[in-house]
Amino acid sequence: MSEKEELTPELKARLKEEYQKPWRQELRRAVPAKERTKIPRQKMPERPPEVRNRDFCEVNLGLEKEVAQLEARRCLDCANPACVQGCPVSIDIPSFVKLIEAGEFILAARKIKETNSLPAICGRVCPQETQCEAVCNLKKVAGVPVAIGNLERFVADYERRNGEIFVPSLPPATGKKVAVIGAGPAGLTVAGELAKKGHQVTIFEALHVAGGVLVYGIPEFRLPKSILQAEVDYLKRLGVEIKLNFVVGKTATLDDLRAEGYEAFFIGTGAGLPNFMKIPGENLIGVYSANEYLTRVNLMRAYDFPRYDTPVIIGRQVAVIGGGNVAMDSVRTAKRLGAKRAMIIYRRSRHEMPAREEEVKHAEEEGIEFHFLTVPIRYIGDEYGRVRAMECQRMELGEPDSSGRRRPIPVPGSEFITEVDLAVVAIGQSPNPLIPQTTAGLKVGKWGNVEVDWSTMATNVEGVYAGGDIVRGGATVILAMGDGRRAAASIDDFLRNKKQS
Amino acid sequence: MAKIIQRQKLVPNIHLIEVEAPEVARKARPGQFVILMPDERGERIPLTLADWDAEKGTATSVFMVVGTSTEKLSRLKAGDELPVYVGPLGRPAEIGYFGTVLCAGGCFGIGAIFPLARAYKQAGNRVLTLLDARARYLLYWEDKLRKVSDEVHLALRDDQILPQEYIPYRLKELMARGEKIDRVHVVGCTYLMSSCSEATRPLGIKTIVSLNPIMLDGTGMCGACRVSVGGGTKFACVDGPDFDGHLVDWNELYARRKAYLEEETRSLCEWEKTLFPGENKL
Numbered sequence: 001m002s003e004k005e006e007l008t009p010e011l012k013a014r015l016k017e018e019y020q021k022p023w024r025q026e027l028r029r030a031v032p033a034k035e036r037t038k039i040p041r042q043k044m045p046e047r048p049p050e051v052r053n054r055d056f057c058e059v060n061l062g063l064e065k066e067v068a069q070l071e072a073r074r075c076l077d078c079a080n081p082a083c084v085q086g087c088p089v090s091i092d093i094p095s096f097v098k099l100i101e102a103g104e105f106i107l108a109a110r111k112i113k114e115t116n117s118l119p120a121i122c123g124r125v126c127p128q129e130t131q132c133e134a135v136c137n138l139k140k141v142a143g144v145p146v147a148i149g150n151l152e153r154f155v156a157d158y159e160r161r162n163g164e165i166f167v168p169s170l171p172p173a174t175g176k177k178v179a180v181i182g183a184g185p186a187g188l189t190v191a192g193e194l195a196k197k198g199h200q201v202t203i204f205e206a207l208h209v210a211g212g213v214l215v216y217g218i219p220e221f222r223l224p225k226s227i228l229q230a231e232v233d234y235l236k237r238l239g240v241e242i243k244l245n246f247v248v249g250k251t252a253t254l255d256d257l258r259a260e261g262y263e264a265f266f267i268g269t270g271a272g273l274p275n276f277m278k279i280p281g282e283n284l285i286g287v288y289s290a291n292e293y294l295t296r297v298n299l300m301r302a303y304d305f306p307r308y309d310t311p312v313i314i315g316r317q318v319a320v321i322g323g324g325n326v327a328m329d330s331v332r333t334a335k336r337l338g339a340k341r342a343m344i345i346y347r348r349s350r351h352e353m354p355a356r357e358e359e360v361k362h363a364e365e366e367g368i369e370f371h372f373l374t375v376p377i378r379y380i381g382d383e384y385g386r387v388r389a390m391e392c393q394r395m396e397l398g399e400p401d402s403s404g405r406r407r408p409i410p411v412p413g414s415e416f417i418t419e420v421d422l423a424v425v426a427i428g429q430s431p432n433p434l435i436p437q438t439t440a441g442l443k444v445g446k447w448g449n450v451e452v453d454w455s456t457m458a459t460n461v462e463g464v465y466a467g468g469d470i471v472r473g474g475a476t477v478i479l480a481m482g483d484g485r486r487a488a489a490s491i492d493d494f495l496r497n498k499k500q501s
Numbered sequence: 502m503a504k505i506i507q508r509q510k511l512v513p514n515i516h517l518i519e520v521e522a523p524e525v526a527r528k529a530r531p532g533q534f535v536i537l538m539p540d541e542r543g544e545r546i547p548l549t550l551a552d553w554d555a556e557k558g559t560a561t562s563v564f565m566v567v568g569t570s571t572e573k574l575s576r577l578k579a580g581d582e583l584p585v586y587v588g589p590l591g592r593p594a595e596i597g598y599f600g601t602v603l604c605a606g607g608c609f610g611i612g613a614i615f616p617l618a619r620a621y622k623q624a625g626n627r628v629l630t631l632l633d634a635r636a637r638y639l640l641y642w643e644d645k646l647r648k649v650s651d652e653v654h655l656a657l658r659d660d661q662i663l664p665q666e667y668i669p670y671r672l673k674e675l676m677a678r679g680e681k682i683d684r685v686h687v688v689g690c691t692y693l694m695s696s697c698s699e700a701t702r703p704l705g706i707k708t709i710v711s712l713n714p715i716m717l718d719g720t721g722m723c724g725a726c727r728v729s730v731g732g733g734t735k736f737a738c739v740d741g742p743d744f745d746g747h748l749v750d751w752n753e754l755y756a757r758r759k760a761y762l763e764e765e766t767r768s769l770c771e772w773e774k775t776l777f778p779g780e781n782k783l
Contacts, residue, residue, distance in 0.1 A: 289723060384759075
């Protein structure tokens with residue numbers, strides 16, 4: 001499932017063509033490479049930790065125009081841009097960065113949108129440090145890569161704030177109906193791509209707001225709802241219909257939709273089944289799945305209780321189990337809701353944590369405690385069935401396991417008890433079984449994930465495609481969007497060939 | 502948005518709500534539920550389907566007013582719209598021929614047991630229905646249930662609170678007169694369901710309960726509704742809501758149902774203040 005794909009010959013040719021354009025040559029000549037490497041990486045302005053850990057406003061403030069241009073000047077505009085290869089959706093990174101340097105911000109935004117319809121979101125939540133920025137040639141030369149993610153965010157925000165969101169002219173309608181199931185990152189991507197090809201797209205969403213994990217999972221302080229809303233509005237302007245409060249598999253099955261005239265389907269229902277550790281006391285009041293905790297706060301706005309009716313338990317001593325981005329989101333949320341101690345309990349060491357470096361850094365600054373090589377073994381409740389403490393055990397690292405990370409091994413006799421009044425389990429999720437259970441013949445793997453041909457994202461059922469966490473089990477927004485793009489291209493092919501037959 | 506066709510008070514504190522929802526009505530099966538929100542700030546609350554009409558395209562639930570969201574719901578009227586109405590959710594009840602089936606309902610469960618009694622009857626079972634209400638004036642739908650039952654028995658406590666006026670006792674009475682009961686299905690408050698399960702446990706009669714834990718999404722995504730059944734954890738929204746009453750960890754369910762008692766009280770107080778803005782300035 002490696003995403004470092006070789007670039008296609010067409011893409012290579014297009015990159016070369018852009019590279020050789022006169023304005024690019026001029027820009028390269030204007031500032032010598034040596035001088036570019038001397039410019040320090042421009043810092044993302046952030047709100048102070050002791051202020052931001054009390055509210056839900058965004059942590060990062062975004063780059064100013066001049067700062068963005070200076071950052072863009074650091075880019076060496078390489079003849080063979082490794083960054084494009086590092087991007088799961090192969091954005092033409094040098095072109096958009098150089099457009100920023102030239103001050104053409106709107107054109108830069110459109111350049112990104114040729115391959116990524118949700119740049120304001122990706123600029124915020126993509127793990128650039130392990131993708132485009134990890135392979136940036138400047139990193140090899142000067143040690144610090146171009147801040148590609150921050151620049152992506154800058155142009156997307158610039159375009160939105162200046163009210164110049166570009167809606168491409170649409171080709172004549174093909175009259176083909178496509179059903180996209182799930183309005184998360186994968187589904188939104190598929191819908192946007194297919195609408196641009198002239199197909200009639202309907203998204204079916206189980207919840208009452210579109211966005212999937214972007215709305216129920218990722219908190220406001222990392223991804224403001226207004227940004228997601230702008231992206232959803234953009235899709236509507238492309239003619240995409242969004243049917244909320246519609247559970248495919250329950251309200252209607254995929255086969256029912258086929259009978260209604262939908263010719264192609266994309267399953268992007270995500271990993272909506274939280275994992276628990278199956279340890280004693282896990283059903284005590286005050287032990288949440290991360291999904292429940294974040295959904296209460298983000299989607300149902302429990303942070304604004306009692307103005308909103310949905311409550312959430314306000315923990316004073318909060319333990320979040322896990323070391324991924326969802327764990328970071330949960331623990332930082334707990335801190336913002338007033339926790340005195342907000343702790344990450346992670347069974348491996350800092351080095352193995354899957355969370356983004358930036359999230360870990362932000363969490364540390366905000367006063368989050370990290371307890372590594374520690375695992376809970378039971379929760380202890382009071383006479384009302386509420387969690388009051390947690391028994392943990394220390395771990396040490398052994399040989400690497402199948403994931404390549406060193407396996408944690410319990411240290412005998414190292415058990416200890418710590419007081420907690422809220423525990424959030426953020427140890428991953430399994431694919432939601434609703435669609436596989438109700439779609440005749442759909443092939444699933446041993447974890448319940450829908451099986452696809454990775455080159456086309458096609459399932460074994462004709463006309464049915466899938467992508468994102470329902471296929472991967474638990475990955476990132478950008479990988480889901482990459483799946484969405486590949487699936488959209490295959491669905492378009494499928495519909496066009498079908499027309500001829 | 503789903504339009505309300507009617508909202509009617511059946512008895513004090515218990516209301517009926519009929520909603521225009523053709524897709525739900527088309528797919529609904531006995532034992533399933535919907536999730537709705539009374540307004541944009543409300544909670545997502547699960548309500549068991551008490552009836553539906555595929556032709557007319559409407560679905561009906563019966564609910565008791567317990568907190569802010571149900572209080573808000575009880576004030577809506579025909580023509581108002583619900584921002585969220587989604588379903589049908591949960592697995593349908595297992596309906597088949599079992600012989601004699603006893604359907605027991607109390608409170609909102611009198612409404613919720615109706616489609617089950619009807620379905621058991623249609624499947625050829627002899628249906629005995631037991632209805633629980635604290636007093637006769639809190640009883641509703643008796644006629645409706647008589648039409649789909651072979652016998653209807655009541656447990657009412659108008660005059661005196663006596664043990665024989667509770668469903669578990671009534672159930673034992675039926676057994677004492679030689680009635681062979683093959684299956685029991687109970688819908689109502691946690692107490693009704695757990696006490697019926699305890700009454701049938703020594704007799705070994707399969708007892709199905711429709712659990713109603715707190716839910717959020719209702720599609721298995723959050724795990725708020727987890728219940729311990731037979732030593733394992735189940736999600737009531739996707740694995741249920743029906744479970745074997747003899748396997749449910751009732752004490753855990755009692756506790757979890759009360760998880761937000763304090764918050765619910767506070768929420769209701771705050772909201773009620775907004776109803777009387779002038780009298781709020783102390």
